[in-house]
Structure formats: structure tokens, C-alpha cells
Amino acid sequence: MSRQLIRLLSLLAIFQIHRCTGYGYTDIPKNYNPAGDPYYVDVRPSTARTTPIANTPQHSFTDSTRADKVSSQVPSVYDGCGQIKGCFGLPGGVCIEEKSCSALVTYAVNGQHYEFELWAVNAPADSFVAVGLSDDHIMGDDSVTECTIVNGRVNAYMSHNDNSKTNVRLKDPRSGLNVTQATYKDGNLYCRFQRQKQLAIGQKMFDLSQTYHLLLARGPASNEGISYHERQKTVSARSVKLSETAAVGANKGTLVKLHGTFMVTAWMLAASCGILLARYYKLTWVGQQFMGKDLWFVYHRILLAITWALTVIAFIIIFVELGGWTSIPVTSNPHAVIGVITTVLAFIQPFMAYFRPHPEAPRRYIFNWAHWLVGKSAHTLGIVCIFLAVGLDKAAIPYWVTWLLVTYTVVHVLGHLILTVAQYCHHAPWSQKPTPGMAMRDMLPPRESYQDSASLATTKADAYGSQFRRIVLFIYILLVAVFSIAVIATIASGPWAKQT
Secondary structure (H helix, E strand, O other): OHHHHHHHHHHHHHHHHHHHHOOOOOOOOOOOOHHHOOOOOOOOOOOOOOOOOOOOOOOOHHHOOEOOOOOOOOOOOOOOEOOOEEEEEEOOOOHHHHOOEOEEEEEEEEOOEEEEEEEEOOOOOOEEEEEEEEOOOOOOOEEEEEEEEEOOEEEEEEEEEOOOOOEEEOOOOOOOEEEEEEEEEOOEEEEEEEEEOEEEEOOEEEEOOOEEEEEEEEEEEEOOEEOOOOOOEEEEOOOEEOOOOOEOOEOOOHHHHHHHHHHHHHHHHHHHHHHHHHHHOOOOOOOOEEOOEEHHHHHHHHHHHHHHHHHHHHHHHHHHHHOOOOOOOOOOOOHHHHHHHHHHHHHHHHHHHHOOOOOOOOOHHHHHHHHHHHHHHHHHHHHHHHHHHOOOOOOOOOOOHHHHHHHHHHHHHHHHHHHHHHHHHHHOOOOOOOOOOOOOHHHOOOOHHHHHHHHHHHHOOOOOOHHHHHHHHHHHHHHHHHHHHHHHHHHHOOOOOOOO
């Protein structure tokens, strides 16, 4: 039995030696002639200390932003991070410490040259991993180095993100670049290269002795260049000096999260409740006032003031984050255009309310119509914007959030429907105590609505059915708050991987 065990261990040892010494070759088509490719990199086995390897199942990198942990029994691209080289990983967080990054860039200074490594796990054919050097945390006017696997060949190129955020490969794609190793095996894409200290791109000089934000991304590639990275991207939380050896944290997209949080709070929660109060609760809490105003009006004004403030702040925040107008075409996602319209409508609403005529004025109903139309349009478009945000890569919200939004919409519609039917029944002649007025009655030229409210105010009695309306309001606010908080929590815990 002991001899068999020794033989088995010997076979395993021989297999391990063959497996390790066989690593380093790139899978190249049999009919490929390297002499015809001026940018072909010889990828014979290298004695370099840092060699990326991970036995991970090959699948599309859009499945997850986390990668399987790299075996500690083999040399790893993570070796030396925080000691002899700086490292920055995707998706960030603790992926470097856990050796679980989906993509990684390392950097170190070697004399007048700056050495980099680019690595991605589970990289499919015709894909890339790239690092960009940017003056800020926003894509645009950046120097980019790509590591690509296209048609079975591993190459590294220099490119540039122009001001329109389009990546353009340089006329001399090896300008200032010296590739020392390039491999692709078992879904692991790896390039090691040196960049010269200074490189002029157009009118701009990139000096690697200065500090830059690191942009790390991966996505599909072709012979023409790299394509859109979708959600497989991250930005360093601060500008980095490339002589640093510390692991760098990722920018958590705080401004984008604040924008989403404020808009959800404004339109799903505050505006929804404020609109409901104004439409169905004018004959509730009759005689109860605060600072000379009816209680329903006080609640309505506070909630809509919150909506106005959060919308304006969120509008400013996203423009600061993007550095201007979005580059996403309206035909792809009209979120930005509808968002601007929503903000404009919300902005003018309180000014319209300030100049409203007295309830007894003969033209009051015109104001009522205008106030209702602008407010209802803003609320509807605001909710549409939240739906459209689910499809934005910048927002990085999972698609299942759509079901939360659909459920909220059902609750909102049912709340209005139940209160409308209830008021109709309470207003009907066969009702036990017919309600003198109904919602939306003040949209008509006659002023019975104001007279009805004034009559109730003198008796200090709520209209019939007020207790039922209070119960419906409590349930409505509870459900709307739950779904709003769920959406906000999802935004705050992002970014989420894009689902396919």
C-alpha cells in the first residue's frame, strides 16, 4: 500500500513539473505567420519573476466583477504589491488583498522607464484590458495603454481617449512603448511593458513623473481597436504618483450614488406623498392649522420643497461628476434629456405657486390646471428617469431593480384608484354623509370647492370618510417608503456587475 502511495505521489510530482514548465506560450493559429505582423510579440517562456497564472474557468467577463482567487502555490502578478510596486485592481475594495481582482495594473519606476503590468482573468477571445492616465477622474483626454488578444495574438498598443471619450489608437501604436512579455493562457491575459518618461499626444505632454488618476477597464477588442467597456471599469480614488508602491483604492462613484439617492427620495417618496395629500386630503384635518395654513397644505408644501431642493442638488451633482453634458446619445438612452426637462418643470413649480391667485379669484381654476399639469408632468418624467437609469452603465444598477420600480408604480396607481373610488362613494347621494366636494373639483370654473372647504372649516369637522383616508395614507406612505429605501440601498451598495 505504501509503495502505491509513493508511486502516486511521484506521478503527481512529474505532472506538476510538466504543467509548470509548459506555461508561458500563447495559443496562436497554426496558419499564423509572425513575420507578417510588425507588432507581433515573441511570447516564449520568460524567466521574469512575475508571471500571472490562475486556473479559473473561462467565461464571459461580464458575468461578474469578482474573479476566483489565484492559487498561492504559483507565482502571481500580485507578488510585490505594496512593497516593490504599486497596484490598482478592478473592482477595487479588497480584491488586491484577496487576490481576486477581475483586472489589475501594476507600476514601478526602473531608471528612466516606467514598468507596467496589465492582467485580466477569464478574458474571452477578442478582448482587452487597458490602463489610462488622466488628469482627473473623468474619461477624456487620457493616455491609454492596451493589452489585447485578437485573432489569437497578444499585443500591446498606445491609444488616446479624446475629449468626446472616444478611444483612438495612435498612428504609431508603439510610440514610447517597449513590450517585454505578452501571454494568453487559460483565459488569463497578461502584458508587461515599459513606457518612456515623457510622451507627447497631440498638443499635450504626458510626463509620468507627475501624478495621474488611473483608469482601469476591460472589454471587447478588434483589429481596429478597443470597444466600449460597459461596466467593467474603475477609477482610482486619488491621483497617483507612479513611483508609489502602495495599493490604490478605487473611486466609489460617490457623486453618482448621491445623484441617484436624491432623485429617488425626491420623486418616489416626497413627491408621491405630497401629490396624494393635495389631491385627496383637503377635507381631512379640517380646522387644524400650522402658522395659519391648513395642515394638508403644510405637509404638501414641505414634501414638495424637499422634492425641489433634492432635484436641484442632484442636477448640479451629476453635472459636476460628468464634467458637462453626457456623451450617451439620446437614441440610446434619453435619461439625460428627460432629466433636464424634469428639473426645469420642478424648478418653476414653486414660483408658479407663489403667484397663485386667491381661491375666490375668477381665474383661479386656470392656475389650478397649470399647477397640476406641471407638477404631474414633472413627477411622471421623474419616475421615468429612474426607470431609465437602470440601463445606464454609469449608474451600475442591477436590472432586477426594475421590478421594485414596477411594484412601486402599482402601489402608487392603486393608492390613487382606491382614494378616487372611495371619494366617489362618499360623495354619492346614497352615502351616509355625502362629502360636499371631490378631488379635482377645483379644476372647474365654479368655486364650490373653496366654499365647501370654508363651510367645513367653520364646523371644524372632517368630511365623511376621513378615517378611511388616513388609513390608506398610512399604508401608502409605508409601502412607498419601503420600496424607495430598497432602491436607495441598492444604489448605495453598488456598483453592480452588468447582467447579460
